[in-house]
Amino acid sequence: MSSAATGGNFLEYLDILTGGALSQATIFSLSITPYINASIIVQLLTYALPPLERLQSEGEEGRKTLNKITAIVSFGLSIFMSFAYYLTLKNKVSAIKYTTGGYGIFAAIVIIGCFVAGSMLVMWLGNRISENGIGNGTSMILFAGIVARMPKDVGTAVELMFTNPQKYVFVVPLVGILFIAMITFIVLMNEAERRIPIQYAKRVVGRKQYGGQSTHIPIKVCMSGVMPIIFAMAFMSLPNTLSLFVEPVANPEGASVGAKIYYYFIAFFKTQSYGYAALYFILIVAFNYFYVSMQYNPVEIANNLRQSNGGIPGIRPGKPTSDYIQRILSKITLTGAIFLGLIAIFPIFFARALPDMSGLSMGGTSILIVVSVALETVRTMESQMMMRHHKGFLG
Template sequence: MKKLIQTLKNIWSIEELRSKIITTLLLILIYRLGAHIVLPGLDPNKINLAGAKSGALGLIDAFAGGAFSQASIFALGIMPYISASIFMQLMTILVPQMQKIQKDGDSGRKKINQWTRYLTVGVTMVQAGAYVAYLRQTNSSALFESYKEFFWVSTMIVLTAGTLFVMWLGEKITDKGLGNGTSLIIMVGILARLPQALMQEWDHQNVRGGGGLLIFLLEVMVLVAIIMGLIVLVQGVRKVPVQYAKQIVGNRQFGGARQFLPLKVNGAGVMPIIFAQAIMFLPTLISYSNFENKAGIAKIFADPKNGWHMIIYAVIVIAFTFLYTALIFNPKQIAEDLKRNNGFVPGVKPGQPTADYIGAIMDRITLPGAVFLAIAGILPGFAQWAGVTQGFASFFGGTSLLIMVGVILDTLQQIETQLLMRQYDGLMNTGRIQGRQATQTSVI
């Protein structure tokens, strides 16, 4: 405890770090306040969007911090920007012209960021139109009669402006605050649902009497164990030894040191789960209707407790993990960079043999990473099958928990870097906190 108090004092004593933390907290507070402002033209007392807290809409509501089910001005949250960012990232991988623009340095990145913002506006307007149709279908009684003529246009404008404002908040947090702003906004939205989910699970188990308390404690212990496992998955790397040749320039010697090339076990990050969920939700997103009334294939795709749902979901996650890793990981480029910098893998010839060697290692470690990622994706379904309420079960794995673990590790890593730069002790007595900084797949 004494070590913790001293670490907190050290953090607060660094003026730059203190300013970043205060700025981040203020911007997040603005976001959370906006998430409770209801759209104009709706009676807050008559809004009933209980169906938006389950199924595919439940995931959107989780990312929006509950704003989706509250008909807030931030109902769409940051998700349109995430969708646009994912699309632009794939384009920079698949389209050679986009790759060239991205490699132009700061000007190329600014151009791609600008295109991402324009695409965000288009995606937001499409999603806003669908959301308005959903509100008119399910909550027509909450609409003020005198405002019905203007509701469609005004809501689309307000929702688009709200998403762009949230996007701006995320960029400001990244520039002036601590950590990745977009990731922090998503994480805060997810965490905002945790207290309510815990209370619902407590009430659900408390009905059983004394045995319910024991079950609740066991569930919390299992959740902690899952979080620890995901930390291992996020931080797990395979270190490939790399040797750099000695160079003598004047009277000084450069190189000759033995280093390691870290290959991440989960090189694709959370992207395979996002893609898998998008595919699984397609049959159920034909219309914003009640998923509980779905039948047949749509029912399988909408029910995470269904055995076929888990199998299909796991297969898609594993397939996308290999596909996305192959798209973003280029062993030939790594081999060329090593050769250019007079580096080599001991016992392996430079050039194509090195590329084949690194590619083979990446293929071997990607398989267990993909399997563990698939297990993490279907854990919420197992939790619901075991009797956990749907809201609390969503924290047992899947996109929500992976994002939370990754974002927290990234933020702690930045804090530790600031402490070490100023000769303070880090956050841990042994080792270093590793985030996703080295991963090329961190879209959020």
């Protein structure tokens, strides 16, 4: 199965997110991915469907209802993905003994049921971590799955050093330094923010004076996190997933026009091609703008400032304020999108430069997920300890 989860297809994407469980066909093969996809779908629908939008604004009760809807969607997705995975095991890998007749039907039900049960158990664990633990349970499970593959990746690098020391005795340490530099860069960009100064007007009520203080609106450079990469990765991996069900011809010469078009279409979406990298980068930029536009509404921010007697120094309230915030937001979003795009396409060029080390799971997206979750967990622990009057976690 590990040979089928290669080439940038949807199986390789799932295998990274599941910590290698999918390529081993374990019960946790789907891991948290159905729940992640369901959360994305429900989150997008809350901006498109008024009933879901009303639920989002109803506070705790609305949030509970949305969580139930997300769980139902996740269950449906897990059944669909489990069935697709079963077909892959049966047709592509030939890993199932009984494929036809009564035994075949029973085998299909058992295998699909095991995958669905494993996915639901992981989702349940994620919710328990979110309620009783520190940080977001879904992120923590993703973090654990990716980190679980690190010993294997280190072992692969060490093995290459011993089997081919002339080539890799210097290359492997340089790759380690490169990954450390990437982690430093990701931390820097995750913490970077643009602060818009805000000044509140003074007003006198009786003998007391209110307002007059200065503050700021922080706008993070990478406010959308890893979500644009996940959107783009899911979109780009779909064509290669089609090849798992309908394989292209081995040689387009002499094939029909339709077979040729399908062959070159699949070839374009191979992760080794430069066209794939360019389209992947463009999609990440587009999805980043889309995601930020859903999170930030400059008009609403400007109205809130005017209602609270606040304003940006040198900028008139109302439309000039919203236009000013929109201009800053566009520049910040572009910077964050380029950062995400560079991190995402890094593994493509890394695999072309060093094919023997292309199996390393700690690509750009994986590092971004791990570092983001680690930083968020540290911040959560810091706030929890400050609430209990302990000294800082790192101080």
